Every structure is written in structure tokens, then in C-alpha cells.
Amino acid sequence: MNRAVLRTLVASVLLLALAFVGGAQAQKLVDIDLWLLQAVTEAGPPPDDWVGYQIIRDKLGINLKLTLQPSSFSDQDTKISVAAASNTLPDLFGVNRDMLVKIAKQGLVAQVDSLLPLMPERTKTHYSDPLRNKLVQINKKMYGLPDPGAMDRVEGLVIRKDWLDKLGLKVPTTLDELLVVARAFTEKDPDGNGKADTYGFGAFYESSSLATIGFGRRFDYIMGAFGVAGTWNFESAKKFQFNFRDPNFRKAVEFIKKINDEKLIDQTWSAPNKDEFRARWKQGKFGIWWEQFAALSTKANYKDFDANFPDGEIIPILPPKGPQGKSSNGLDQANARIYAVSAKAMKDGKGPYIAKLLEWMATDGYYLLGFGVEGVNFNKDAKGYITMEGIDPANAYSQKAMQPLTQLRNMVYVNNDIELAVRYPTYKSANGKTMDPLAIWKFFVNSPYTQALGSQIIDPPSNVNDFTRFYNENLVKFALGQQPLNDKTWNEFVKGMDKLGAKEIEKTAKAKLIDAGLLD
Amino acid sequence: MRKIKSREELTFQIVTNVFLGLLLVIVILPLWRVFMLSVTPFKYSDDSFGLLVSPAKWTIEAYSQFLSHPSFLLAFRNSLIIMFGGLAINLFMTVPMAYSLSIRTLPGRKGLNVLVMIPFLFNPGLIPAYLVVTSLHLQNTFWAVMIPGAIGIYNMFIMRNFFAEIPIDLKEAARIDGASELFVLFRIVLPLSLPIMLTIGLFYAVGHWNEFFTPILYLNSNKLQPLPVLLRNILMGLNTNEFVEYDAFSQVSVQSLKAASIFITMLPMMMAYPWIQKYFVKGSLAGGIKG
Numbered sequence: 001m002n003r004a005v006l007r008t009l010v011a012s013v014l015l016l017a018l019a020f021v022g023g024a025q026a027q028k029l030v031d032i033d034l035w036l037l038q039a040v041t042e043a044g045p046p047p048d049d050w051v052g053y054q055i056i057r058d059k060l061g062i063n064l065k066l067t068l069q070p071s072s073f074s075d076q077d078t079k080i081s082v083a084a085a086s087n088t089l090p091d092l093f094g095v096n097r098d099m100l101v102k103i104a105k106q107g108l109v110a111q112v113d114s115l116l117p118l119m120p121e122r123t124k125t126h127y128s129d130p131l132r133n134k135l136v137q138i139n140k141k142m143y144g145l146p147d148p149g150a151m152d153r154v155e156g157l158v159i160r161k162d163w164l165d166k167l168g169l170k171v172p173t174t175l176d177e178l179l180v181v182a183r184a185f186t187e188k189d190p191d192g193n194g195k196a197d198t199y200g201f202g203a204f205y206e207s208s209s210l211a212t213i214g215f216g217r218r219f220d221y222i223m224g225a226f227g228v229a230g231t232w233n234f235e236s237a238k239k240f241q242f243n244f245r246d247p248n249f250r251k252a253v254e255f256i257k258k259i260n261d262e263k264l265i266d267q268t269w270s271a272p273n274k275d276e277f278r279a280r281w282k283q284g285k286f287g288i289w290w291e292q293f294a295a296l297s298t299k300a301n302y303k304d305f306d307a308n309f310p311d312g313e314i315i316p317i318l319p320p321k322g323p324q325g326k327s328s329n330g331l332d333q334a335n336a337r338i339y340a341v342s343a344k345a346m347k348d349g350k351g352p353y354i355a356k357l358l359e360w361m362a363t364d365g366y367y368l369l370g371f372g373v374e375g376v377n378f379n380k381d382a383k384g385y386i387t388m389e390g391i392d393p394a395n396a397y398s399q400k401a402m403q404p405l406t407q408l409r410n411m412v413y414v415n416n417d418i419e420l421a422v423r424y425p426t427y428k429s430a431n432g433k434t435m436d437p438l439a440i441w442k443f444f445v446n447s448p449y450t451q452a453l454g455s456q457i458i459d460p461p462s463n464v465n466d467f468t469r470f471y472n473e474n475l476v477k478f479a480l481g482q483q484p485l486n487d488k489t490w491n492e493f494v495k496g497m498d499k500l501g502a503k504e505i506e507k508t509a510k511a512k513l514i515d516a517g518l519l520d
Numbered sequence: 521m522r523k524i525k526s527r528e529e530l531t532f533q534i535v536t537n538v539f540l541g542l543l544l545v546i547v548i549l550p551l552w553r554v555f556m557l558s559v560t561p562f563k564y565s566d567d568s569f570g571l572l573v574s575p576a577k578w579t580i581e582a583y584s585q586f587l588s589h590p591s592f593l594l595a596f597r598n599s600l601i602i603m604f605g606g607l608a609i610n611l612f613m614t615v616p617m618a619y620s621l622s623i624r625t626l627p628g629r630k631g632l633n634v635l636v637m638i639p640f641l642f643n644p645g646l647i648p649a650y651l652v653v654t655s656l657h658l659q660n661t662f663w664a665v666m667i668p669g670a671i672g673i674y675n676m677f678i679m680r681n682f683f684a685e686i687p688i689d690l691k692e693a694a695r696i697d698g699a700s701e702l703f704v705l706f707r708i709v710l711p712l713s714l715p716i717m718l719t720i721g722l723f724y725a726v727g728h729w730n731e732f733f734t735p736i737l738y739l740n741s742n743k744l745q746p747l748p749v750l751l752r753n754i755l756m757g758l759n760t761n762e763f764v765e766y767d768a769f770s771q772v773s774v775q776s777l778k779a780a781s782i783f784i785t786m787l788p789m790m791m792a793y794p795w796i797q798k799y800f801v802k803g804s805l806a807g808g809i810k811g
Contacts, residue, residue, distance in 0.1 A: 035740075044591050044742045067740040070749075071756035075736055082737060085647045088654055275774035401590070 029063040030353045032345075037076075037094030037337055038068045039410045043403035050405065052368055059364075060356050068407070069094055084108050091345035092354050095144070095338055097135055097456060103340075104143040110346035111141045118355035122362035125414050131334045134516055135456050145358070146336035148414050156329040156444035157221045157320075158296060160287040161313040163190035171317050175225045175255070178288065178320045182264045185287040201265040202286030204277040205476060211455035213468045214244075214475050217330055218269075218277075218290045219256060220450075221319040224328025226252040229450040232458075232509070237519040240510050242502055244471070248324075250490055256479045270476055284309055290330070293444060297437040299427045310430040316443040332449040333456055337410055361412050369408045370419070372397040377405065386422040454518045458509040467500045558582050558779035582780035586754070594743065595750035598662075599729060602746055606666040606728040607721055613670040614720065618679035619705050640673040646737075653738060664738035665731060665746075672727075675720045682716040683709060718796045726789055751781040 038045075045068050046052060056064050067090065069076045077099050083089045084103045095103075103109050116123045126147050127133060136144035164171065164181070167188055172178040182200025184190070190198055206216030213231050215223070223229045226248040233239050233246065243249050259265045266286045268276060281289055282305040295301050296314065305312060319327040341354055361369055371378040371386055377397040381387045388396050397406055413419050424437040461467060474493045477483035513519040556571055559578035586592060620626060621633065649668060658664040686709055694704050710717070732748040739745055745753075755778055 068742055070736050071753045078733075079737060082646060082650045086651045086654055279773050279775070 029057060029061055030350060031063045031065060032092060032350060032353060032357060033065045033067070033090035035067045035069050035080075035090045035093035036408060037339075037410060038071070038407050040403045040407065043400075043407065044068075046404050046407055051373065052365070052408075055365070055368070056357065056360070060353070060360055062353055062357055064357070066408075087344070089342040089344065091350050092339055092341055092357075095340050097144075097336075097338060098460060100136065100144050100338055100340055101138065101459060104138055108343050109143050110341045110343045110351070111143060112145055112341055113142050115145075115341070115351055115355040115358075116142075118352055119359035119362070122359050125362055129334070131453055132336050134453070134518065135334060135336050136338055137516070144338040144340045146338050147411060149335035149337050151415050151420075151441065152335075153329070153332065153445045153447070153449060154294065154441060155217065155290060155292045156440075156447055157288070157290050157317050158314050158440075159317050160185070160190070160284075161315045162309075162311060163287045166190055166192065171315075172320060173318065175222075175320045175322050179259070179264070182259065182288055183262075186262075186264050190287060191284055198284065199264060199266040199286040200288055201259055201269075202277065202281055202289040203265065203269045204274065205270050205272050205472075206274065207272075207468065207472050210458065210460045210464055210468065211331070211333065211452065213471050215256065215479070216272075220328060220330035221290055222255060223249075223252045224330070224448075224450060225320050225322030225326060226255070227322065227324060227326040227328075228252055229328040230331045230452045230455065232452065232455055234451060234454050234513075234519065237510065237514055240513070240519055241506055242497070244494065244497065248322075250485075251323075253475060253478050254485060257481065257485060260479050261481060270480055281305070282308060284312070293437055293440040294424065297435060297440050298424060299435070302429070302435060306430045313433075316440050316447075318447055327448050328450040329444060329447045330449055331452040331455070334453050335456075339411075358411075361408070366412050369412045370406060371409075371422075372402060372405045377402055385418055454509075454513045454516075457512060457516055457518065458505075459512070461501055461505050461508075463500060467497075467502075467505075470496055470500055554779045554782055558776055558783055560773070560776055582776040583784070585777065586751070586780055586784055589750070589754065591742070591745075591750055592747075595745055595747045598744055599731075599746040599748070601662055602665050602731060602735075603725055603728040605662060606669075606731075607725050609666050609670050610672065610675075610724040611717065611721060614672065614676050614679060615710070615717075616705070617671060618676045619683050619709060621676075622680045622683035624684070636673060636676070650737065659738045660740050660744065662739075662744065665734045666728070668734070669727070672720075672724065675723055679713075679716055679720055682713060686712055722793075722796060725792075729789060730785070748785060751785065755781060 036045075045066055053064060056062050070079060073096055076094070077096065080089070080093065080095055080099055080103070084106065087108070089103075089108055100109065116127060127145060129146075129148075132146045132148070133142060136142050136146050159171065159181075161171075163185055167184050167190055169181055169184060170177075172181045185198055185200040187196075189196065203218035204216075206218055207213050211231055220229045223243075228243040228246050228249045231243060233241055233243055256265075260267075260269075266280060268280070277289075278295065280286065281291070284305075293316075305314070319329045321327045341351065345351070345354065367374060367378075367380075374380065375390075376395055377391065378386050378388065379390050381389075393399070395402065420438060424441070426434055426436045426438075429435050474483065474496070478485045478489075478493075483489060510519065552571060556573070559580065559582070561577070561579045561581075617636075621629060621636070623629070626632070653659060653664050653668060658667065690708055690712075691704050694708055699707070730748060731746060732752065735744070735746050735749050739749075755774070
């Protein structure tokens with residue numbers, strides 16, 4: 001009897017042990033390979049012992065393998081191209097729209113409409129903007145997940161208020177008034193140092209894609225005053241065309257030529273260099289320029305200007321009205337950080353796991369991925385806003401050493417009030433003035449912009465490099481006076497654009513925009 | 521006659537020195553400009569700082585920013601591994617191939633030369649190379665960066681020509697005494713080939729040290745990224761992180777950081793070159809004289 005009981009006990013223990021081991025083995029982890037668009041390019045990935053990996057393993061049954069994408073878009077495209085060509089795309093990867101369209105047409109990227117119901121909260125906060133969703137649609141099917149990108153309307157026109165006050169000038173509201181102010185800034189020594197070393201306007205030639213060819217965004221307020229900001233006229237299907245065909249476009253180019261000829265603009269403008277441009281406004285080289293609100297006014301970026309000019313004051317102003325009363329601060333384009341799911345991953349049944357991961361990120365994982373560990377890297381106040389009270393400053397999530405912990409933050413940020421309040425706090429300048437970056441942003445948000453979502457959807461032509469080079473070189477030469485600007489040369493320029501396929505591009509783009517519901 | 525000769529020689533010497541001096545200025549000036557940019561304090565980041573400013577006004581903040589970066593030492597180590605590991609593989613593969621092709625009596629030598637010329641003339645491109653590396657499961661390892669370019673065919677040709685010029689009698693004498701080909705290679709040919717080994721080794725080493733594109737393609741893990749990739753990420757990040765709330769690299773201008781990154785990358789090669797320069801010209805010329 002005792003032996004029987006003993007045998008039964010041993011057998012039960014053995015069976016329990018087997019069940020435990022079997023159960024553990026049954027929780028097989030699913031590998032998800034994620035190529036991340038990193039938030040801070042030089043900070044590196046989260047450490048191997050990052051708590052997020054463990055939580056994702058335990059709660060979601062996912063073994064997350066993270067790879068940081070290269071920092072430049074061209075390197076990213078090359079890496080994805082090569083992976084696509086060899087059919088080794090990762091399960092989930094960040095990609096720009098042009099590349100997405102290319103590989104989607106090759107059948108290497110999965111449709112993701114079926115994943116949206118599996119992540120209802122994330123869909124509500126991330127994928128409910130119909131305009132942003134259009135960026136990833138091909139034939140009305142979504143081939144990517146468009147996470148909210150950078151904030152909208154973050155750039156605009158600013159002026160040195162202290163220079164205006166010193167010269168007894170008012171804030172200009174029209175292009176003519178702006179010209180008068182610029183002339184005064186150039187000629188009347190607004191910084192009072194006895195040297196003729198200041199200019200009215202500051203800018204640099206910044207053409208980066210088909211949507212922003214020409215002089216680039218830094219000149220959009222001038223082009224916008226003539227009603228021709230950006231590459232295209234999106235007003236209606238009837239009016240849709242390249243802006244260079246509009247007679248006002250030539251007038252805008254003539255205006256830029258005028259300010260260059262009269263040396264009212266910092267003469268370094270034709271050499272594209274953002275770093276140099278930013279250094280120069282911090283050195284007080286010019287008084288009117290177009291800038292991104294955070295690059296202008298956050299503590300880290302403003303401090304050098306503050307050190308050089310403690311009594312200096314920069315204020316945002318509305319873009320000037322042109323001869324026909326039009327004005328624009330720049331282009332209003334939807335932007336998104338797009339993530340795509342490879343067709344292979346979907347075929348392997350990883351779609352639901354990817355949806356589960358993304359849903360967790362947007363809900364339970366929001367604070368961890370966005371700000372770190374509560375109580376260590378941040379705290380929350382009664383309203384749920386982020387605060388550093390009670391946190392060791394060395395561990396604050398904003399410290400350089402902590403950046404790897406929040407490398408995935410761009411997968412969870414939605415530009416809500418919580419994020420903005422902590423990202424752009426107020427602070428005191430050298431002379432005790434309260435600086436509020438968000439106030440500048442809100443000013444820009446309420447300024448006039450030119451709607452240009454369609455430019456994100458227009459596919460670049462095969463000869464886009466030649467096309468943009470011809471366009472840009474001619475405009476810059478006109479403005480610099482290296483090429484005379486008259487009827488003959490302008491017509492030659494327009495003919496040259498047509499020879500490079502401008503009419504065909506317009507036709508194709510128009511059809512696509514009408515089909516996407518972006519042109520009426 | 522002697523006076524004329526010495527006058528001619530003097531004139532020639534003066535002209536040569538002036539010419540070389542001008543060349544030196546042309547080379548040194550941009551380098552010096554870049555160096556000055558790397559030590560320029562932020563408020564002088566335009567041309568006003570000049571080229572002849574006292575060192576008391578210099579700042580080493582840009583170098584300090586890079587060197588104190590948490591990933592810098594790791595990236596530096598990775599670059600050293602890739603350079604030395606790659607160099608060892610390069611020489612291990614190139615030397616035997618060059619030596620065997622230098623032996624005129626090698627059966628099928630002409631055919632082998634043709635086979636070698638084909639990949640030299642016709643590059644299959646990136647995708648086939650990527651497919652080979654991934655099918656061998658080399659991605660995310662240093663092997664993916666070191667192995668694919670194991671034999672630089674141009675370098676191999678230079679080395680082959682050098683080996684061919686070594687007096688055949690030396691090798692024959694050794695063979696007659698019973699030496700094997702390996703013995704001849706390691707005990708007779710290689711000791712005489714120091715110039716070419718150092719020259720070709722330098723070519724390979726510089727190539728590996730500056731390796732950038734292949735690591736981006738094959739090394740997914742940040743722990744494996746070499747110095748050029750880290751520096752590029754830092755510099756690219758400066759252009760996009762303007763509205764990040766932490767104080768990243770804002771103590772110096774981006775131009776200073778770019779200039780500092782050039783010097784940091786150049787420094788190891790600049791330090792090694794004086795030791796091997798006396799062999800460099802000899803090696804470069806010797807291998808290139810005849811085919």
C-alpha cells in the first residue's frame with residue numbers, strides 16, 4: 001500500500017513537472033524583426049536588458065528584434081531596396097512613401113487594412129486621419145501604417161523685433177513694407193556696432209524633393225505672396241499645373257532677383273547649408289527669415305543667440321501680402337512616419353502579432369516607450385502630464401544618456417498635449433524674459449498656408465534628377481543674375497521643362513490626384 | 521663647364537623646391553582650414569575666425585563631444601577589428617594568388633589570368649553580392665564586411681608584377697636544394713617583398729578603415745557599427761534633432777563637428793604613414809613597371 005501511494009505520488013510529481021515544461025514550451029515566442037526609424041540618430045538602440053523587451057516577451061509572446069535604420073533617407077532607401085531585391089525584408093519596417101510605392105507594386109509589401117480592426121485604440125489615435133491615410137493608399141488599399149509624423153505648420157516667418165524698435169519701424173504686413181524694412185536692416189546698422197554687416201533677409205536655397213523644387217521652403221513666404229508657393233497649383237482640377245506656368249511665378253523670381261541684386265539678402269543664400277544659415281541668425285547677420293519654431297526657440301537652440309544678444313528679441317509675423325493680397329507661410333503637407341509590413345511576414349501569419357505589438361505600444365506601452373520608466377525617468381502629475389518632480393535629474397528621460405531608452409518614441413507619439421507640454425517647456429532667457437516655444441508654434445498654426453497634400457502622392461518621374469536639376473539651376477541663375485531674366489530666356493526655361501516631360505508629369509499627376517479624391 | 525653645371529643644378533633645385541613648396545601649400549592649406557574649423561568656438565563659425573589664430577583661442581569642444589560619446593570607443597574598436605581582420609584576410613588571400621600567377625611556367629596561367637580579369641572588368645553589382653552574403657548567413661557579422669573584398673584584383677596585379685621581378689635564379693636555387701613552393705614563398709619571396717606588402721597592405725587598410733556603405737548594408741546591430749557609420753549618424757542627426765529637448769551637441773557648430781570628424785577618421789592613417797612611407801614609393805613603382 002505504502003509503495004503504491006509512493007509510486008502514485010512520484011508519478012503525479014513527474015506528470016506535473018512534464019506539464020509545466022510542456023506548457024512553457026507551448027508558449028513559443030514569435031520573432032518580429034523591426035527596422036526602426038530611430039528618434040535620435042546618434043543615441044543607439046535600447047540596451048539588451050531594456051525592460052521593454054521583457055514586457056513584450058511576457059505579455060505579448062513576441063521576441064522583438066530591433067534594428068535601427070540608417071539616419072539618412074538615401075541610406076535607408078538603399079538598405080530597403082537591397083533587402084527587397086533579395087526578398088529579405090524584415091517583418092515591420094519604417095520606409096518613406098516613394099520607396100513604399102515601389103516595393104508595394106512589386107508585391108513585397110502586404111495590405112494592412114485587415115490589421116486595423118485588430119488594434120482599435122491605435123487606429124483611433126494613429127490611423128484615423130483620412131488625409132494621412134491617403135499617403136499609404138494604392139488603389140484605395142492601405143499598404144502602410146502612417147504614424148503621425150512631425151507636427152504640422154511648424155515653420156514660419158520671424159523678424160528681429162529689437163531691430164524694428166531701434167529703427168522706429170512697424171511690423172511689415174505687405175511685401176512692399178517688408179522690402180522697406182529689409183532695406184533699413186541692411187543699410188541702417190540695426191545692431192549698432194558701427195559696421196555694415198547686416199542684411200534684411202536671410203535664407204538658403206533648400207530644394208529637397210519634387211514637392212519643394214525651386215528655391216525651396218525658405219522662400220515660400222515670398223512665392224506665397226504671389227500665390228505660387230510650392231511646385232504645384234492644387235486649387236482645382238481645372239487650374240492644376242506646375243506653378244512655373246503661372247505669370248506670377250516669374251514675378252516672384254524677379255522679386256528674389258531684386259533683393260539679391262540690391263544685396264538685401266545674406267549673400268550666402270545660394271550655397272545650400274542649413275547649419276551655416278542657423279549659425280548666422282544666431283550671430284545676428286540678418287533680421288528677417290523663415291525658421292522652424294523649435295530650431296528657433298527651444299532652450300537648447302536659442303541659447304547661443306541669447307548669449308550673443310541678451311536683449312535681442314525674435315517674434316513671429318504673418319507672411320506678407322503680395323500685390324493681389326495673397327500670402328502664405330509655406331506648404332501644408334500631411335506628413336507621416338510610415339511603417340510597412342512585409343508580404344512574407346503576413347504570409348507567415350505574423351500580422352496579428354504585429355497588430356498586437358502596435359496596439360500595446362499605443363496603450364499600455366505608451367509611457368514606457370515615450371518617456372521611460374515611471375518613477376525613474378519621469379513622473380506624472382494629477383492630470384497625467386509629465387513632470388520631473390521627484391526624479392533624479394541624471395535619470396530624467398530627456399538626458400543624453402537616457403535617449404536609447406526612448407528610441408521607439410516616434411512609434412507612440414501623437415503630438416498630444418502631454419507630449420507637447422513636456423517637449424517644449426517654457427523657460428527664462430538671459431534677460432529674464434519668458435520664452436514659450438509653443439506660443440510661436442500656435443502663431444504659425446493660425447497663419448495662412450498653402451494646402452499641398454497632393455504633392456506627397458505625386459510619384460516622381462523616372463527623370464526626376466534631371467528635371468529638378470534643370471528647374472533649380474535655372475531659377476537660381478535667374479536670381480543670381482548669372483542668366484538674364486527676360487521673355488526670351490523665360491520661354492526657353494519653360495520649353496526646357498516641357499522637353500523634360502513637364503506636361504506628361506502634370507497629366508499623370510492630375511489623374512492620380514483626382515482618383516485619390518484630392519482634386520475636384 | 522662646372523660652373524654652368526652647378527648653375528643649372530642650382531636652378532633646377534630652386535625650381536623644384538618652389539614647385540614642391542607650392543604643391544605642399546595647396547595640399548596643406550585646405551587641411552589646415554578644416555583643422556581650424558574643428559577648433560573654432562561657436563560664435564566664430566563663419567570665416568571671421570581666420571587661419572592664424574592663437575591656440576589660446578582654440579576650443580577642443582568638438583573633439584571632446586565625439587570622444588565622450590558613449591558609442592565612440594565601441595565604434596573605434598569595431599573599425600580596428602575590421603581593419604586588421606580585413607587586412608589579414610586580404611594579404612592571406614592576395615599573396616598566394618599573386619605569387620602563383622607570377623610563375624611563368626604555371627600550367628593554365630593564361631586562362632587563369634583571363635578568369636581573374638572577368639570580375640575585374642565586369643562588376644555584377646550590389647544585389648548579387650548581397651544575395652551571396654545573406655545566403656551564407658554572414659549578415660550582422662564582421663565577416664560580411666571583411667570577406668567579400670578579400671582579393672582586390674588591381675592590388676593583386678601590382679603584387680604579381682612585383683613577385684615576377686624577383687630574380688628567378690634565387691627561387692631556382694632554392695628549388696634545386698629541395699625547397700617547396702611554400703618555402704620559396706615564405707622564406708625567399710616574402711622577405712624580399714616588404715615594400716609591396718606594406719604598400720598593398722596600406723591600400724587595403726585605408727579601404728577598410730573608411731568602410732562605410734558595406735557596414736550600413738550588412739551590419740544591423742549598432743554594436744557592430746564602425747567609426748565612419750557612427751560619425752555619419754551623429755552628423756545626420758544634428759540636422760534632424762533640432763527640436764529635441766536635450767542638450768546634444770549644441771556647444772559647437774555643426775561645421776566644427778564635421779571638421780573634427782574628418783580629423784578623427786584621418787588620424788590613425790596619418791600616424792601609420794610615416795613608418796611605412798619609405799617603402800611606399802618603392803612598392804608603388806616596382807609593381808607597376810611591367811606586366
